[in-house]
Each structure stands twice: as structure tokens, then as C-alpha cells.
Amino acid sequence: MRNVILTIDLERDWDTTNTDAIKKVLPRFLDLLDKNRSKATFFVVSDLATKFPKQIKQIVKRGHEIGSHSHTHRHLNNIRFDELEQEVKKSKQVLDRLGCNVQGFRAPAGIRVAGLSDVLKRYKYTYNSSTIASWFPGRYNELANDKPVVRHNGLVELPIPNFTMFRIPAGLSYARLFHPFFTPSLSKQPYMVYMHLHEFLDRLPSNKIRPDVWLASYRNRGERAWKIFENMTKKHELNFITCNDYIKLNPNSLSQKRTN
Ligand SMILES: [Zn+2]
Numbered sequence: 001m002r003n004v005i006l007t008i009d010l011e012r013d014w015d016t017t018n019t020d021a022i023k024k025v026l027p028r029f030l031d032l033l034d035k036n037r038s039k040a041t042f043f044v045v046s047d048l049a050t051k052f053p054k055q056i057k058q059i060v061k062r063g064h065e066i067g068s069h070s071h072t073h074r075h076l077n078n079i080r081f082d083e084l085e086q087e088v089k090k091s092k093q094v095l096d097r098l099g100c101n102v103q104g105f106r107a108p109a110g111i112r113v114a115g116l117s118d119v120l121k122r123y124k125y126t127y128n129s130s131t132i133a134s135w136f137p138g139r140y141n142e143l144a145n146d147k148p149v150v151r152h153n154g155l156v157e158l159p160i161p162n163f164t165m166f167r168i169p170a171g172l173s174y175a176r177l178f179h180p181f182f183t184p185s186l187s188k189q190p191y192m193v194y195m196h197l198h199e200f201l202d203r204l205p206s207n208k209i210r211p212d213v214w215l216a217s218y219r220n221r222g223e224r225a226w227k228i229f230e231n232m233t234k235k236h237e238l239n240f241i242t243c244n245d246y247i248k249l250n251p252n253s254l255s256q257k258r259t260n
Contacts, residue, residue, distance in 0.1 A: 016205045112130045161188075
């Protein structure tokens with residue numbers, strides 16, 4: 001078995017106002033994690049958490065970690081610096097009040113902005129998992145940053161790695177999009193994978209979904225998504241762990257790599 005971080009971004013369905021994923025998918029997903037003795041980090045949008053406090057407490061009770069995925073899921077490059085600060089500060093307050101002990105942050109849509117790591121440090125976060133280490137026209141350009149590092153200010157960076165020779169992000173949505181064209185010979189072994197619970201829903205929302213997101217979400221939804229996720233776990237003998245567990249298990253390798 002190989003330890004791999006499992007991360008789930010818990011937000012409204014595809015940036016709509018729908019909340020089917022947290023209502024319908026979360027219970028089955030938690031059961032599956034229990035069955036496989038897996039642990040995961042859920043990066044939660046905290047204004048959604050205020051509407052579903054029971055579900056958030058259930059995630060904590062079953063031994064998983066909660067991180068912040070901002071308060072409102074607004075993209076950080078579209079807001080003022082004081083609003084960014086508020087997204088970081090308020091989401092931690094709200095989630096901690098629900099008993100979460102938040103350590104980590106993931107920026108909405110993997111969009112980072114200058115100064116984010118200092119703001120995270122100021123509000124007592126210990127790690128950031130916002131970089132998507134891939135190249136995708138107009139979206140990601142972070143191929144080099146694919147390994148965990150510690151910043152000069154002490155903040156641990158856990159980038160979302162790529163998992164094939166084509167540098168595709170290690171996410172369930174991409175595994176579904178390109179299924180079944182991934183073969184073991186094309187795959188790298190990522191230290192972390194990420195997904196959204198709305199990927200397990202049968203239906204896409206009929207409105208308000210961006211065309212590129214619709215395209216990436218169209219293939220292998222619902223039961224097929226469950227199957228792809230289960231196969232990925234079994235075939236590669238993955239033992240899923242949380243971000244915090246990973247940091248605790250790898251203190252030496254993280255402390256050796258300091259960066260600005
Ligand atoms: Zn998100």
C-alpha cells in the first residue's frame with residue numbers, strides 16, 4: 001500500500017447554487033472511506049458549512065480533516081486585498097466554530113495571488129494547497145511546482161501534482177475525462193489526488209455552468225465515476241491519508257526544501 005493524500009473540494013455543485021452533492025453524495029462517500037479505512041482532507045467553502053453544520057460535524061467525527069476553501073468561493077484574483085483577507089480569516093473562524101481545527105487552505109479554482117502565503121500565515125494556517133502543478137492554456141502554468149516544499153515564512157506548500165506524462169492534474173475529473181485511455185505506463189505516481197463530490201452526481205445542472213466545465217464534467221458521471229474512483233484505489237493499492245497526516249509523516253523531507 002502506498003500513502004497518498006486524498007483531498008475533496010466541498011462546494012456548491014459546479015459553482016451553481018445547487019447543493020445536491022453535500023446532501024446526496026456525502027453520506028455514501030463517507031461510508032466508502034470507512035469501508036476502505038481511508039482518511040481525507042475536505043476543503044470546505046465555509047458559507048456552505050453554515051447551512052450544513054451537521055454534515056461538517058459528521059466529517060470531523062469520522063476522523064477526516066477539514067481545511068478552508070475560502071468563505072464564498074470567489075476567485076481571489078477578482079477581489080480586493082481586504083476582501084481576500086476576509087475570505088481567509090472568516091472561513092477559518094466559521095469552520096473552527098464547528099469544531100474543525102483548520103490548518104490548511106485551498107484557493108477557489110486553484111487561482112493564487114501575490115501575498116496569499118503571508119495572509120495565511122497571519123491567520124494561523126500551517127499549509128497551503130492552492131497550486132495546480134500543470135499546464136493548461138489560459139488556466140494553469142505551474143509545471144515546475146509539483147513537489148511539497150516549505151516557504152521561507154514556514155508555511156508548507158502542498159501543490160496538486162500531475163499524474164501522467166502529459167502533466168494532467170491528478171484529479172478525478174481528468175481521470176473521468178480521459179478514461180479509459182490512461183494506462184499504468186502513462187501514469188506517474190502522484191503524492192496527492194483531488195476531486196469534487198458533485199462529480200458523482202448523475203446529472204449536470206441545466207444552467208449557469210461554464211462550457212469548458214460542462215465539457216470536463218460530461219463524461220463518466222454518476223455510477224461510472226464511483227467505479228473509476230474505486231478502481232483507482234484498488235489497482236494502485238492506495239492508502240488515503242489527510243494533508244496533516246502527510247506533513248507529520250514527512251517532517252524531514254519537508255524541512256530540507258526551503259523556498260521563498
Ligand atoms: Zn472550488
